[in-house]
Amino acid sequence: xxxxxxxxxxxxxxxxxxxxxxxxxxxxxxxxxxxxxxxxxxxxxxxxxxxxxxxxxxxxxxxxxxxxxxxxxxxxxxxxxxxxxxxxxxxxxxxxxxxxxxxxxxxxxxxxxxxxxxxxxxxxxxxxxxxxxxxxxxxxxxxxxxxxxxxxxxxxxxxxxxxxxxxxxxxxxxxxxxxxxxxxxxxxxxxxxxxxxxxxxxxxxxxxxxxxxxxxxxxxxxxxxxxxxxxxxxxxxxxxxxxxxxxxxxxxxxxxxxxxxxxxxxxxxxxxxxxxxxxxxxxxxxxxxxxxxxxxxxxxxxxxxxxxxxxxxxxxxxxxxxxxxxxxxxxxxxxxxxxxxxxxxxxxxxxxxxxxxxxxxxxxxxxxxxxxxxxxxxxxxxxxxxxx
Numbered sequence: 001x002x003x004x005x006x007x008x009x010x011x012x013x014x015x016x017x018x019x020x021x022x023x024x025x026x027x028x029x030x031x032x033x034x035x036x037x038x039x040x041x042x043x044x045x046x047x048x049x050x051x052x053x054x055x056x057x058x059x060x061x062x063x064x065x066x067x068x069x070x071x072x073x074x075x076x077x078x079x080x081x082x083x084x085x086x087x088x089x090x091x092x093x094x095x096x097x098x099x100x101x102x103x104x105x106x107x108x109x110x111x112x113x114x115x116x117x118x119x120x121x122x123x124x125x126x127x128x129x130x131x132x133x134x135x136x137x138x139x140x141x142x143x144x145x146x147x148x149x150x151x152x153x154x155x156x157x158x159x160x161x162x163x164x165x166x167x168x169x170x171x172x173x174x175x176x177x178x179x180x181x182x183x184x185x186x187x188x189x190x191x192x193x194x195x196x197x198x199x200x201x202x203x204x205x206x207x208x209x210x211x212x213x214x215x216x217x218x219x220x221x222x223x224x225x226x227x228x229x230x231x232x233x234x235x236x237x238x239x240x241x242x243x244x245x246x247x248x249x250x251x252x253x254x255x256x257x258x259x260x261x262x263x264x265x266x267x268x269x270x271x272x273x274x275x276x277x278x279x280x281x282x283x284x285x286x287x288x289x290x291x292x293x294x295x296x297x298x299x300x301x302x303x304x305x306x307x308x309x310x311x312x313x314x315x316x317x318x319x320x321x322x323x324x325x326x327x328x329x330x331x332x333x334x335x336x337x338x339x340x341x342x343x344x345x346x347x348x349x350x351x352x353x354x355x356x357x358x359x360x361x362x363x364x365x366x367x368x369x370x371x372x373x374x375x376x377x378x379x380x381x382x383x384x385x386x387x388x
Contacts, residue, residue, distance in 0.1 A: 007127035012049045014134035019092045020045075020074055022141050023085065026149050026156075027078040041073040060174050063093050067167075083164075084156050090167035096133070097174050098200065102193050103129040105177070108185035155211060162207070170200065226332050239302070293323050299331060300357075303338045310346040312353040317360070324366035334368070341372035348373045 020042075030038075048069065052062045070093075071086030078085070103126050107113065141148060155163060173196060180189045254277070261270035300316060307314035323330045338357070345353045358369040 003124060004127065007124065007131060008050060008053045011127060011130045011134060012046060012053050014131060014138060015049065015096065016042075016046060016070075018134055018137045018141060019089065019096075020070060020077075023074050023080075023088055024078050025145065026153055027080045027084075029077060030079050038073065038076040041069070041076060045070050045073055060097065060171060060178060063097055063174075064090070064171065067093050080156075084160060087160055087164040087167060088156065091163050091170070092167075094167050094170035094174060095200075096137075098170055098197050099133050100126070100130050101174065101177055102190060102197065105185050105190045105193050109187055109190055113185070151208070151212070151215075154215060159211065166204070166207075173200070225336055228336075230328070230332075239298075293327055293330075296323065296327070296331060296334065299335055299338070303342065307342050307345075307355060310342060310353070311350060312342055312345045312355055314342075315354070315356040317356075317358045319360045337368075337370050341370055344374045345372045347375045349375075 045066065048062075048066055052059055052066065067089040068086065070089040071082065074080070074085035074089065075082040107126060177189070177193050177196065180192075254273075257273065258270050261267070261273070300318065304314050304316070338355070341355045341357075345355050352373050355372045356370070358367065360367055
C-alpha cells in the first residue's frame with residue numbers, strides 16, 4: 001500500500017510539472033506577482049489529482065473537472081486568457097489518459113476484470129507505466145523546451161479552437177474505449193485502443209507538420225517582403241548615386257564658369273549665378289523630407305515622387321527622430337505600408353486620391369499613423385482576418 005501511495009504522489013507530481021509547469025514556462029508568471037489564491041488553487045489541484053489517482057485508476061468525469069480547476073489555476077498564475085489555459089489542460093489531461101489506457105485494458109484482459117473492478121484495482125505496473133510515460137514527456141520537454149515553447153505558443157494563439165476540439169475528441173474517444181469494457185475487456189479492445197491512439201498520435205504529428213509548414217510559409221512571405229524592401233532600398237541608393245554623380249559632373253562646369261567670371265572681373269555676373277544656384281538649392285531642400293535617418297529620408301522622398309506620378313496627394317508630417325528598431329526593418333515596414341497606401345489611393349477617382357502619413361515621437365514612443373483613400377472595402381476571411 002505504501003508503495004502504491006508513493007508512486008501515486010510521484011505520478012501526480014510529474015503530471016502537474018509537465019502540464020502546468022510547462023505552460024507557465026511558455027507564458028511566464030503574471031506581472032505584479034502571484035497571488036496567494038494561486039498557491040492555494042495549485043495545492044487544491046494536487047490534492048484532487050492525488051485523491052482521484054489513488055482511489056480510481058481512471059475517471060473521465062474527473063478529468064474534465066480537474067481540467068477546469070487547472071485551467072483556472074493557470075489563468076491566475078500566468079499571463080494568458082482563460083480559454084487558452086482551459087484548452088491546454090483539456091487536451092493534455094485527455095491525451096495522458098489515452099496514453100495509459102492500453103496498460104489498463106491489458107491488465108483487464110489478463111485478469112478478466114470488468115470496468116467496475118478495473119477502476120478500483122491497485123496495480124503497481126500501471127503506476128510505474130504512468131510514471132515512465134510522464135518522465136518521457138518531461139525529458140522531451142526539458143531538452144527541446146525552446147522549440148516546443150515557440151511552437152506551442154503559436155498553436156495556442158492562432159489555432160486555439162483546434163486544440164480545444166482535439167481535447168474534446170480525445171475525451172469522447174476515451175469514453176468509447178472505456179465503455180467497451182463494461183462486462184470485461186478482450187484483446188480486440190486492447191488492439192483497438194492501441195490502433196486508435198496511434199492514429200491520434202499520427203494525426204497530432206500531421207497537424208504539427210502542417211502548422212510548421214504554415215509557419216514556414218509565413219516566414220517565407222516575410223522574407224519576400226524583406227527582399228522587396230532591400231531591392232527598393234538598393235534602387236533608391238542607385239538613384240541617389242546617380243544624383244550625386246550628376247551633381248559632381250555639373251559642379252565642374254560651375255567652378256569653371258565662376259573661375260572665368262573671376263578672371264574677367266565680372267563679379268556681379270558671378271554673384272548673380274551664385275544667388276540663382278543658392279535659391280534653387282533652398283527650394284529643393286524645402287521640398288525634401290528630413291527625419292535624421294538617411295534610408296527613411298530617401299524612402300519618403302521617393303514615395304513623394306511616386307505619388308506625384310500617380311496623381312496622389314501625399315501629406316507628410318514628420319520630425320527629426322531616430323529609428324525605433326533596426327533601420328532596415330523599419331524601412332521594410334514603412335516601405336510596404338506606403339506602397340500599399342499609394343496603390344490603393346491611385347485606384348480612386350481623381351480628387352479623392354490622398355495618402356496621409358504622420359511620423360513623430362510622443363513620450364519616448366514612436367507613433368506612425370498612415371491613412372489612405374480607397375475605392376472598395378478590403379475583403380476579409382472569418383474572424384475579421386484580412387485576406388492580404
